[in-house]
Amino acid sequence: MTPAVFSHGDLRLYLLSLLAEAPQHGYGIIQALTDRTGGTYTPSAGTIYPRLAKLEGEGLVTKTVDGRTTIYAITDAGRAELAEREGDLAGIESGLADSVRLIANEVRQSVQSAMKSLRADLAAAAGAERTAAQSRPSTSTPTGDERAGSREQLHRADAAVNAFRAQVRTDLRTHVARGGVLAATVVTELENALDAAAHAVTRALDSPER
Template sequence: MPPVFSHGDLRLYLLSLLDEGPRHGYDLMQALSDRTGGTYTPSAGTVYPRLSKLEEEGLVTKTVDGRKTIYEITDAGRAEVAARAGDLEGIEAGLSDSVRLIAEGVRAGVREAMRSLQADLAAASASASSAPPASPASHPGDARSEAREQVRRAEALIAEFRADIRTDLRTHLAKGGDVAASVIDDLATALDDAAKAVRRATRG
């Protein structure tokens, strides 16, 4: 994924956040995560050097309140934010695009995985339904053995799907990503459809 902020954009965006009101460092990091839909969570090593630079430039000041250092924008900082309003609009638009693309990617991944699961379950159900009945000469346990094998296959497919989706979602979250409620709604709908297909096939 390309950088969320281009060169110099993070500096300006931090300044715009302080233009909304005084904040301490952790609050700024949390605000950046919230504003980017969880797609970007900066480290202290990224934020504090830029705050120090802004302070050197006279654009922010800092005061110590107990164990917290509060940063506040200066008049010069407000003037820069006002002068670069157009740049800020471009940054906001870029952040919106980044969040949208990541959400679409997660949604597409879930749908593709569900289509694959549904196809495998349908194939397993069709195989079980179309299997010829046991002939009188066949062992009565053959049919049940085949049925048990198909159940084991279905269980393995479901376990594999669960593990894959769980890994994908947790990896996405670990990278600072967000998961929209609509993605999980799509997952619930697809799972319900798959369950109905299996019930129809097994109940004749």
């Protein structure tokens, strides 16, 4: 997913800017990129280490092995290139912010669509239940048929919730496995939508028309 966030050659310069702040190991660089993009971009080791090796070969970066950890640091030549391309770096950071917003919006819209469909299904089910309740004779104690019907609807509700959970989990895992990004804001949107759906169910169950 590098092209979706960084244009060709931009990641190289951005790595130099990260190392100019402080020496760092590979995982720390990956984590820094994740943090800087709000969780929308987490590069793989196969993306980062070859670029670090190329920077080292160009004399822009050095590496020091400390036990099992390899620490990368920018050289004077690397700082000189970074200074020469200060304007390019500013453009990268501006474009990066725009790309992150677009990616987060795409994923958020996908989750919102799924949540909208779930809320519509819940509203339809609640409406059908109210209509059925109005046609039944008023009684303080559910009849045997009503209890059996409730158990049947409970199984139906369980199946619907489990199917939805499985579908969303599959969609999210597939998206990430294919290199997609999943922003923290999208997960928050999902949590809020699920909370709203839960409140909708509670309101339907507590409705006096039931």
